[in-house]
Amino acid sequence: MFTVLIVDDEPHARQELRRALSEAPDIRIEGECGNAIEALAMIARNKPDVVFLDIQMPQITGIEMLGLLDHATMPYVVFVTAFDDYAVQAFEKNAFDYLLKPVTHDRLELTLDRLRHNRRAQDFSVLSEATRLRQIPCFGQHMVFLLKIDQVEYVESRAAGIYVVDLDGEERPTDVPLNVLQQRTPLLRCHRQFLINVDQVQKLRYVDSGLAEFVTRRGRPIPISRRLLPSIKERLGIV
Structure with missing residues (x-):
């Protein structure tokens, strides 16, 4: 059966x-x-x-x-x-x-x-x-919103689920797992809970204890894990 x-x-x-x-x-x-x-x-x-x-x-x-x-x-x-x-x-x-x-x-x-x-x-x-995604299906009240990848600022995994944040800062939930978004979009994994659109990064800023974070063009700080920082710097050509 x-x-x-x-x-x-x-x-x-x-x-x-x-x-x-x-x-x-x-x-x-x-x-x-x-x-x-x-x-x-x-x-x-x-x-x-x-x-x-x-x-x-x-x-x-x-x-x-x-x-x-x-x-x-x-x-x-x-x-x-x-x-x-x-x-x-x-x-x-x-x-x-x-x-x-x-x-x-x-x-x-x-x-x-x-x-x-x-x-x-x-x-x-x-x-x-x-093997690649052009858009992410996000959910609103009585509707499904298809958000194009270039309109994504970052994606965050929370206890309540996966949330996609657009360039205006609006948050929308999605059922697409974070690892699938990492594998099939250009979004960069910078933390176990975050993916970021590198085209929306304004700067990489160092904070206490050797940690770092991205700051988006909208001014939103996004954490970078210590483990991923070396590979991220290499990818972005930062010495």
Whole structure:
């Protein structure tokens, strides 16, 4: 028995895939999502074994969504696409499982047989959209705000969660882990709780006991850990 999540912005496509998967006795469908933001929350909450993931979705594509997940702990992914030859060639070259819309019974059975007996290792590093983020999904009241990376001043990890601070100082929570933001954005790790946009750094200031901190263009001090200070100075060309 394995659990499945369906992610597709087309309700009819979700319905058809759910109906086809429901015929398999060893599959439990955890749910379905109409966009990447909903999918991120459901994956974190339900931890499905397999995600059937549509590629062409508005705002955040299916492949871009993979960049928001920790590849070390993410579920197995079966891509679903209505087109095109280029995408199919890329999937075949890198041994990704995929389904073409409209999904046929025989092709789905082949995919399910692979899932049951021979799930292949998935290396998402070969998909550039899955290894870099152009924007960070942040949450407000009854809305999701997509903040572009160049509009970020810093990111802070707090007891209440991860908060992204923009150039105006507005704070927004996000579900994207700090380590994922470190790996897939140009933001610099300067402290175990902070990432900073180096383009927004006004100066590096030394404080007591050999410690240091960044000061942003907006005047916000951001701590630098003693352990990371040498590598940060080297990266910024500070002697």
